[in-house]
Amino acid sequence: MRDPREELAERIAGEVALSEDPGATLRKWREEFDVAQTTLADELDVSASVVSDYESGRRENPGIRVVRRVVEGLLAVDERRGGDRVRQHARVLSAGFDQDVVYDLREYAATVPLTRFYRTIDAEEITAGTADTVAGHTVINSVEAIKRLSSEEFYRLYGQSTNRALVFTDVTRGESPLVALRVVTPTPSAVVLHGIEPEGLWEHAPALARADGVSLATTTRPLEELLEALRELP
Known part of the structure; x- marks a missing residue:
């Protein structure tokens, strides 16, 4: 089976790319990972207002580079916390769902x-x-x-x-x-x-x-x- 971390990263990026409201989809995944805007901002080395602007749509739709940085940031925070979200994803994948x-x-x-x-x-x-x-x-x-x-x-x-x-x-x-x-x-x-x-x-x-x-x-x-x-x- 493919690496669960890679699989999850592709799933998040794909959902954002195909979403009619990319900012709302980014917010959904940030909340799914239980990561505060300030925590994600620190991980990305930007201000919390930048994260808020992307999620609210005040900034233009994030490009592939921004989405990649956000996804990697969420996964990095999860890894430091013990990797619960990636393990959960892996369990579901290994069962074939x-x-x-x-x-x-x-x-x-x-x-x-x-x-x-x-x-x-x-x-x-x-x-x-x-x-x-x-x-x-x-x-x-x-x-x-x-x-x-x-x-x-x-x-x-x-x-x-x-x-x-x-x-x-x-x-x-x-x-x-x-x-x-x-x-x-x-x-x-x-x-x-x-x-x-x-x-x-x-x-x-x-x-x-x-x-x-x-x-x-x-x-x-x-x-x-x-x-x-x-x-x-x-």
Whole structure:
């Protein structure tokens, strides 16, 4: 497989180049890397106002040289912090997924109590399952996964162990993820539906989860905050 750092750099640069609003795309990636404007400015040896002007569109669209410097700056900051963003990208690539389908796929060094997992992402359990721990998680764009993944690819969402939590984002009521899981065996230990309150849940969802022995929960924590919180797990 190609070097994940190089792959990620090309992906960011390509998105910026093809974007109708390059400044907004640069801002999105800076925020994805959790890098402040002042930190990026220091890395690039420019003033914070220069970074702000590019992101807001006050300066003309950045050329390839500017984009390259920004991308290299973000990756350099990430490396000094331990390389979490590049490793996350590498995990998704190694599992054979695009990162607009799977946001994160990770195995833990030790099992984590399900109560701690839910607490970490501010999730509320709706239905208890048969497992009380998880050994990993996968965060999935539910719409893209259902549109684009085959049943075999869907199974790969489990990574190395089915004792994991599958977190589905872009959920309206939860029908599609739960129905899809019914035709894929075995089942995960937990399913988290992201972006809905418990009262907005599909009425049949708890019964389907109970039938399969799956813990079911919901969370409305913003996606970037959720992904950041999951990095705290071992």
